[in-house]
Amino acid sequence: MKTRLLTPADTGLAAEIIRNGGLVGIPTETVYGLGADGLNPGAVAGIFQAKGRPQDNPLILHIPEAGWLERFCKNIPPSAHALAGAFWPGPLTMVLDRRSNVPNRTTGGLDTVGMRCPAHPVCREIIAAADTPIAAPSGNTSGRPSPTSALRMLEDMDGKIDAVLDGGPCTVGVESTIIDLTCPIPRLLRPGGVTLEQLQDVLGDVAVDEAVTRQMKPGERPRAPGMKYRHYAPKAPVTVVRGDPVRTARYILRHMAGGDGVLCFAEFTGEFSGHPVQSLGPAADKGEQARRVFDALRAMDSTGAEHIWAQCPDDLGLGLAVNNRLNKAAGFHMIEV
DSSP, X not given: OOOEEEOGGGHHHHHHHHHTTOOEEEOOSSSOEEEEETTOHHHHHHHHHHHTOOTTSOOEEEOSSGGGHHHHEESOOHHHHHHHHHHOSSSEEEEEEEOTXXXXXXXXXXXXXXXXXXXXXXXXXXXXXXXXXXXXXXXXXXXXXXXXXXXXXXXXXXXXXXXXXXXXXXXSOSOOEEEEOSSSSOEEEEOOSSOHHHHHHHHSOOEXXXXXXXXXXXXXXXXSTTSSSOOSOOSSOEEEEESOHHXXXXXXXXXXXXXXXXXXXXXXXXXXXXXXXEEOOOTTOHHHHHHHHHHHHHHGGGTTOSEEEEEEOOSTTTHHHHHHHHHHHTTTOEEEO
């Protein structure tokens, strides 16, 4: 299969491919997604095959506006409308009770489905033109860092899918926040571009699922993407070091070996001469860290680093999402200093 590289002028063609059961890499504000007709079980099966994705890992349905929710979800609570009003279009996925027209293959056999209205205008154009909700997990081989550009997506998907539409670099850089609204207290399943603090401003109490900060146990069933399996991992093993940025930089310097690489805050890149280094951006700029983290992890693969050390922000604001992605990449191998 030859994978075509499309431009924003080709939204109609991208929608046609999806309507016909094909697979298209689509831009969103978070990461590039591997898009297919979310109501077509055969097309959805193609997503799992192209990514090598475990069958029990549910997919998110992307819609162009909140008015589509009633088509695919039932028992929609007032909190869903409040969140949609505050954060849609944007990097927020809501887990709701699904209607019977949403296939089991899309939901991983769950009675719920994740719903999102993305902010990227090209993505919404494609969904509206296809006139179907688009299932679109991150456009990478399962377990690898998510792509934040069309070229990064092609690294994993060239020859496996019909096309990738280049809509420019992603502005958020980490996947959407996922919140489960089927619980008595709304539950954060995955941190992302909408912060826990922002959710609390709208909802009040928000529980944080244990899988945000630890590896899921064997036999536990994921209620949302990114919960159960190792994700975002480069080829070399990763160790995350948390704490004051000066202390973590010193710790890494003392413990790293000759062939090791480092993901560090911009203030410390000069401390690691002779080692492969990727900057996460300034220590105080978590938005920049979110935009850079996946590309930095991918870039390490070309350096030959035998082991990767990573500085990490605190859990406040977007730091929780960056922290989660780095810890997933490290298999939760983390050191506090």
